[in-house]
Amino acid sequence: MSILEQLVAELDAGTVRVVDLTQPLGPDTPVIGLPPIFASSPGVTIEVISQYDEKGPGWYWNTLHLGEHTGTHFDAPVHWITGKDLPDNACDTIPARRFIGPACVIDVTAEVAADPDFLLTRERLLAWEGEHGRIPRNAWVLLRTGWSRRTGASDFLNVGADGPHSPGFHPETSRFLAEEREILGVGVETVGTDAGQAGGFDPPFPNHTLMHGAGKFGLASLRNLDQLPATGAVVIAAPLKIVNGSGSPLRVLALVAG
Ligand code: MN
Secondary structure, three states: OOHHHHHHHHHHHOOEEEEEOEOOOOOOOOOOOOOOOOOOOOOOEEEEEEEEEOOEEEEEEEEEEOOOOOOOEEEOHHHOHHHOOOOOOOOOOOOHHHHEEEEEEEEOHHHHHHOOOOEEOHHHHHHHHHHHOOOOOOOEEEEEOOHHHOOOHHHHHOEEOOEEOOOEEOHHHHHHHHHHOOOOEEEEOOOOOOOOOHHHOOOOOHHHHHHHHOOOEEEEOEOOHHHOOOOOOEEEEOOOOOOOOOEEEOOEEEEEEO
16 A cells, blocks of 8 residues: 555544644634734624525625634744745745644643743753654644633633733744754644743744744644644644735644554
8 A cells, every 4th residue: 555545544444533733713712912002913703695595595605804813823934024034934835845744742731730921941842852852854843731721712811910921932942943943833722822921022922033033833722732642643734825924724633643
């Protein structure tokens, strides 16, 4: 059998499973908040065009209105000023090969339960590599925090008087992954790939700044990372082919053996 025939056979047999890493997308989808001096992204609205009625007796379809960075979504390098002049930096120009790669899942659920502002340090990442092996080329590095169990918008965004509190990457970890590992990008369970307090870091929003400056991607608002092994899954995360798109909601799928 060819490798693809074997893949199809194992999907049919259930020995390769498809894990859906995507949140439902709808009017209840939480959207990131920014300080009021900046323009903000709208929530999702879905308007019926017709639903088997006088506007279309035999068919149902909707109009969507939403920001590119809504729900489970992809961040392209052009999203950030550091990535604006890179080649192939937008949703329509990134080579499709770069949407598929092995998953490295770093489980910090226990630490985040104790501290919602937990940051993954470079040392902790290197310790993960000591246990599971070096992060391979073209990997998706996924930060498993348990945050997706927070289902209400208020719990999920977790905004206090001093801004949002949610976990993420220490700036040095983002720099290390951007510059010293040939990854596709990082994925998180939170609303964005930077920690809630990262607007006050140096540089501000270091994960966006460094990752996109290095031509790498982000995946936000993932779920079901607890169904993935630390290594061995393959993640497919292909955004809509929006012309000069800075990002896109998408369906993120993981193939898991066994
Ligand atoms: Mn985004």
